[in-house]
Amino acid sequence: MVDVPFDTVAGVPPAEVGEVDLYHPKSWWTRYVFSQDAKVIAIQYSITAMSIGMVALVLSWLMRLQLGFPGTFSFIDPNQYLQFITMHGMIMVIYLLTALFLGGFGNYLIPLMVGARDMVFPYVNMLSYWVYLLAVVVLVSTFFVPGGPTGAGWTLYPPQAILSGTPGQDWGIILMLASLILFIIGFTMGGLNYVVTVLQARTRGMTLMRLPLTVWGIFTATVMALLAFPALLVASVMLLLDRLLGTSFFMPTLVEMGQLTKYGGGSPILFQHLFWFFGHPEVYIVALPAFGIISDLISVHARKNIFGYRMMVWAIVAIGALSFVVWAHHMYVSGMHPYFGFFFATTTLIIAIPTAIKVYNWVLTLWRGDIHLTIPMLFALAFIVTFVNGGLTGLFLGNVVVDVPLSDTMFVVAHFHMVMGIAPIMAVFGGIYHWYPKITGRMLNEVLGRFHFWVSFLGAYAIFFPMHYLGLLGMPRRYHDIGETAFVPASAHDLNAFMSVAALIVGFAQLVFLFNLVWSLFKGKEAGGNPWGAASLEWQTPETPPGHGNWGKDLPIVYRWAYDYSVPGAARDFVPQNEPPAGLLAQGAGP
Amino acid sequence: MAETALTNTIEPPARPGGWRGIAADWSSDQRAFKNVSWGKAMMWIFLLSDTFIFSCFLLSYMTARMSTTVPWPNPSEVFALTIGDKRIPLILIAIMTFILISSSGTMAMAVNFGYRRDRVKTAALMLATAAFGATFVGMQAFEWTKLILEGVRPWGNPWGAAQFGASFFMITGFHGTHVTIGVIFLIAIARKVLRGDFDVERRGFFTSRKGHYEIVEITGLYWHFVDLVWVFIFALFYLW
Numbered sequence: 004m005v006d007v008p009f010d011t012v013a014g015v016p017p018a019e020v021g022e023v024d025l026y027h028p029k030s031w032w033t034r035y036v037f038s039q040d041a042k043v044i045a046i047q048y049s050i051t052a053m054s055i056g057m058v059a060l061v062l063s064w065l066m067r068l069q070l071g072f073p074g075t076f077s078f079i080d081p082n083q084y085l086q087f088i089t090m091h092g093m094i095m096v097i098y099l100l101t102a103l104f105l106g107g108f109g110n111y112l113i114p115l116m117v118g119a120r121d122m123v124f125p126y127v128n129m130l131s132y133w134v135y136l137l138a139v140v141v142l143v144s145t146f147f148v149p150g151g152p153t154g155a156g157w158t159l160y161p162p163q164a165i166l167s168g169t170p171g172q173d174w175g176i177i178l179m180l181a182s183l184i185l186f187i188i189g190f191t192m193g194g195l196n197y198v199v200t201v202l203q204a205r206t207r208g209m210t211l212m213r214l215p216l217t218v219w220g221i222f223t224a225t226v227m228a229l230l231a232f233p234a235l236l237v238a239s240v241m242l243l244l245d246r247l248l249g250t251s252f253f254m255p256t257l258v259e260m261g262q263l264t265k266y267g268g269g270s271p272i273l274f275q276h277l278f279w280f281f282g283h284p285e286v287y288i289v290a291l292p293a294f295g296i297i298s299d300l301i302s303v304h305a306r307k308n309i310f311g312y313r314m315m316v317w318a319i320v321a322i323g324a325l326s327f328v329v330w331a332h333h334m335y336v337s338g339m340h341p342y343f344g345f346f347f348a349t350t351t352l353i354i355a356i357p358t359a360i361k362v363y364n365w366v367l368t369l370w371r372g373d374i375h376l377t378i379p380m381l382f383a384l385a386f387i388v389t390f391v392n393g394g395l396t397g398l399f400l401g402n403v404v405v406d407v408p409l410s411d412t413m414f415v416v417a418h419f420h421m422v423m424g425i426a427p428i429m430a431v432f433g434g435i436y437h438w439y440p441k442i443t444g445r446m447l448n449e450v451l452g453r454f455h456f457w458v459s460f461l462g463a464y465a466i467f468f469p470m471h472y473l474g475l476l477g478m479p480r481r482y483h484d485i486g487e488t489a490f491v492p493a494s495a496h497d498l499n500a501f502m503s504v505a506a507l508i509v510g511f512a513q514l515v516f517l518f519n520l521v522w523s524l525f526k527g528k529e530a531g532g533n534p535w536g537a538a539s540l541e542w543q544t545p546e547t548p549p550g551h552g553n554w555g556k557d558l559p560i561v562y563r564w565a566y567d568y569s570v571p572g573a574a575r576d577f578v579p580q581n582e583p584p585a586g587l588l589a590q591g592a593g594p
Numbered sequence: 595m596a597e598t599a600l601t602n603t604i605e606p607p608a609r610p611g612g613w614r615g616i617a618a619d620w621s622s623d624q625r626a627f628k629n630v631s632w633g634k635a636m637m638w639i640f641l642l643s644d645t646f647i648f649s650c651f652l653l654s655y656m657t658a659r660m661s662t663t664v665p666w667p668n669p670s671e672v673f674a675l676t677i678g679d680k681r682i683p684l685i686l687i688a689i690m691t692f693i694l695i696s697s698s699g700t701m702a703m704a705v706n707f708g709y710r711r712d713r714v715k716t717a718a719l720m721l722a723t724a725a726f727g728a729t730f731v732g733m734q735a736f737e738w739t740k741l742i743l744e745g746v747r748p749w750g751n752p753w754g755a756a757q758f759g760a761s762f763f764m765i766t767g768f769h770g771t772h773v774t775i776g777v778i779f780l781i782a783i784a785r786k787v788l789r790g791d792f793d794v795e796r797r798g799f800f801t802s803r804k805g806h807y808e809i810v811e812i813t814g815l816y817w818h819f820v821d822l823v824w825v826f827i828f829a830l831f832y833l834w
Binding site for chain 1: 620621622623624625626627628630631632633635636639640642643644646647649650651654657658661662663664748749755756757759760764768800801802803804
């Protein structure tokens with residue numbers, strides 16, 4: 004698809020925005036620590052997110068040990084178990100996935116993919132990272148304060164979140180809310196940068212409809228986050244006031260340990276509405292960047308243009324918009340009006356349409372493609388499988404009458420781990436294997452990578468597939484020990500033990516992955532500038548890894564979309580975005 | 595980037611108007627909003643996000659007020675002042691609102707003089723705006739003090755629903771913080787204007803980028819937004 008807005012007579016018009024001064028680092032500190040370069044900030048974000056993610060991974064091991072072998076590990080008491088599930092969920096959803104997709108992938112890829120030298124406001128971008136780091140430090144500190152971290156569950160529902168029966172009532176919940184508020188402030192600074200860079204700082208020839216889908220996914224997710232996080236901020240502030248000042252925004256009149264509390268007249272349902280107005284878009288904040296990354300990986304490694312590019316873009320935008328009107332499908336059992344359930348079930352099922360369009364288009368991109376089963380491609384295929392799997396169980400949970408008996412069972416846990424745990428993590432891994440050569444100049448080790456993939460993919464199914472069955476049996480979630488409950492057969496306990504062993508093995512594979520990241524940095528095969536033969540702009544930088552300012556002297560000029568693979572008659576099986584069509588001479592950056 | 599929009603921008607050829615123009619801009623390369631600088635775009639998007647914050651606060655307050663089973667204190671009586679021997683409802687709030695809306699006027703004039711590169715008038719008008727803002731915050735502090743002395747606390751008050759004090763302190767506090775930040779922002783920019791930073795294109799201390807008079811307008815956007823939010827707070831909290 005070569006549609007050139009530049010005519011061959013007049014050539015390429017000059018840039019609308021002139022060159023912008025970059026901040027040039029003067030010392031080691033401003034180059035690598037207090038760096039204003041989006042690429043360094045991206046790596047800082049990624050390392051921080053993956054480090055805190057390791058904490059969450061270890062917490063999941065401890066939870067699985069307790070569930071698989073109840074009574075064996077005496078050091079895990081019920082309070083700690085609740086603290087583990089809370090911190091695991093909170094870290095994975097917000098501090099790992101959101102930060103990694105938007106702060107990590109977003110910072111690295113947006114300027115490179117749109118042909119900019121950096122984000123529009125590098126200083127604000129740097130602040131964004133440091134505030135995020137502070138949020139993570141506050142979060143980690145909850146493990147060391149008296150009473151430990153909060154055990155309220157990642158949804159932090161009041162009234163229980165701030166009552167004395169919940170672990171972490173002293174300090175844990177306060178610091179948790181403070182950390183969330185910091186995270187939102189930090190994210191807003193970064194998010195404004197990403198949005199403005201995509202809208203206002205593209206290079207010549209880069210129209211919105213020529214952006215790689217990765218940018219579309221990250222861009223839409225960032226816009227959503229800027230509109231959804233305010234609800235979480237408000238909910239956190241109000242819950243903090245309830246806890247610290249004794250206001251009663253969310254706290255009804257209730258009796259605690261035989262004592263009437265000081266609270267009265269508040270609405271716990273209000274918190275649920277605020278939380279899920281953030282919480283549901285959050286699912287797509289994590290999923291949309293994954294959609295984008297997967298689209299690009301499939302197209303590159305199947306050597307075929309993405310099928311239905313425009314439909315893919317509009318599907319991303321439609322999913323983003325619809326995700327703001329479905330939030331109460333998390334609240335079918337909260338006691339809200341049944342007609343609301345009808346409305347939210349309808350909107351929820353409508354989301355299946357754009358999502359299905361995306362899945363069909365991925366499959367049609369693969370159809371008769373020249374599929375290379377590289378490691379990024381394997382992860383991309385695994386994403387499609389796990390995402391479809393999690394999406395189908397979403398159809399069960401989206402319907403009120405089916406959801407009610409399944410609520411708060413392991414079925415729900417299996418569903419959301421498949422759809423927003425495993426699937427986005429597959430996209431993260433695929434993205435890292437794909438772009439690591441651009442970031443470091445070296446390939447990740449192939450053997451370790453394949454080991455990592457197969458163990459993670461098959462292991463994820465070993466963990467979460469049986470979990471659906473346990474949920475259908477009625478096994479509740481968030482229980483420290485299900486005990487001698489008659490409706491749970493003995494075989495279920497065996498399954499639990501099996502899942503726990505699988506979880507430990509999958510966790511081990513992640514350590515191999517981390518080792519691979521470090522080892523390949525020094526010993527990996529030299530990658531060259533464009534090892535996958537990809538057409539999008541980030542692979543066309545003059546240096547690998549890209550230098551300060553990304554593009555050397557002249558900004559690139561874009562003549563085509565990012566998906567010109569296997570074009571009949573072309574010299575190679577891909578045509579880079581910045582390769583001028585015949586008849587139009589390549590030009591410098593103009594005046 | 596601010597400076598580039600003002601100095602290096604090449605005017606694109608005539609574009610179609612109306613919806614066609616919007617479609618043409620969004621399907622063009624480089625920029626979706628033509629002739630909008632990076633800084634201004636960023637402020638607009640931030641304000642959109644901030645709108646959601648205030649909307650959530652106000653909706654939560656309205657939910658609390660509608661669902662409470664005990665009476666809600668009557669704002670006309672709570673926020674009345676006795677002047678002479680007359681008890682005038684909402685008089686302080688009326689004055690505060692008048693002052694804040696007046697400050698929007700001086701801000702708009704400052705933007706105008708900024709683009710005419712009139713250093714002294716711009717700075718003077720920005721400082722006048724800041725003074726109005728500070729007065730507003732001062733009167734709010736007076737109002738808080740008065741209510742606290744009358745026994746209003748975030749967790750209760752003598753007249754009815756506890757959520758009255760909670761919502762009042764939270765919403766006006768959050769808005770007052772916005773005004774205070776705006777005042778600091780105004781003073782900092784006014785100092786730069788007066789010093790002539792934007793005439794000599796002096797580089798920012800942190801960002802090492804050249805400054806431009808457009809920052810006055812961006813400050814103005816924020817300031818008008820804070821005023822607009824107050825109108826909603828005034829209508830929904832005090833007049834309801």
